Amino acid sequence: MEIKFKHYLLIFSGIIVFLFTLSLIFYLVNRAGYVRRILFFPEKFTNKLIGEERYLNKKESTEEDIQNLLEELVYGPMNKQSTLLFPYKTRLVSLLFKEEEEVLYLNFSRDILFLDKEFPLSYVDIFQSVINTLKFNFPGLKDIIFFINGQVPVFNRGEESGQKLEMRYVEDMVK
Numbered sequence: 001m002e003i004k005f006k007h008y009l010l011i012f013s014g015i016i017v018f019l020f021t022l023s024l025i026f027y028l029v030n031r032a033g034y035v036r037r038i039l040f041f042p043e044k045f046t047n048k049l050i051g052e053e054r055y056l057n058k059k060e061s062t063e064e065d066i067q068n069l070l071e072e073l074v075y076g077p078m079n080k081q082s083t084l085l086f087p088y089k090t091r092l093v094s095l096l097f098k099e100e101e102e103v104l105y106l107n108f109s110r111d112i113l114f115l116d117k118e119f120p121l122s123y124v125d126i127f128q129s130v131i132n133t134l135k136f137n138f139p140g141l142k143d144i145i146f147f148i149n150g151q152v153p154v155f156n157r158g159e160e161s162g163q164k165l166e167m168r169y170v171e172d173m174v175k
Helices: 002-031 062-076 123-137
Strands: 032-043 048-055 092-098 103-108 143-148
Touching: 032 062, 032 123, 048 062, 048 123, 062 092, 062 123, 123 143
Parallel strands: 103 143
Antiparallel strands: 032 048, 092 103
8 A cells, every 4th residue: 555655656746747847848938939028107196107017029020029019008008006108099000110220210190199188198208108118128229200190290398399309218207
């Protein structure tokens, strides 16, 4: 009886070790296809930017990686403490990344223009958050040029019009 118990214990231990080894292999193989990204969304009550970690599928090109990141940004936060960055139905229409110049051209749908009175962010805040997310995840970007429905938007802040948004690191934004 004791020999049977040891025999079953040995078989059971072997199965556990085999399953652990198999799951470790699957974990290591599948993990190689993902890349860690930080997306920044406004906090519900203060509108300070909160970083949200996500693991996104690694794409073949930088342009596809950027598009994947921006689509996740448009979908919105998973954290319940954060709020949407874009108005409802906004989508990324197109993007073009000129790798030699490190310049990114982004074209959003016209739905971004329909800011609800309860929507907490201005256009400048929305685009600044996009810049922060992109600059944090792709620090080599030199310039980002925005379009809305194929047109270059004009930002108005008080007396300044046509202000060019500068890339700022998150530390500079959240004080």
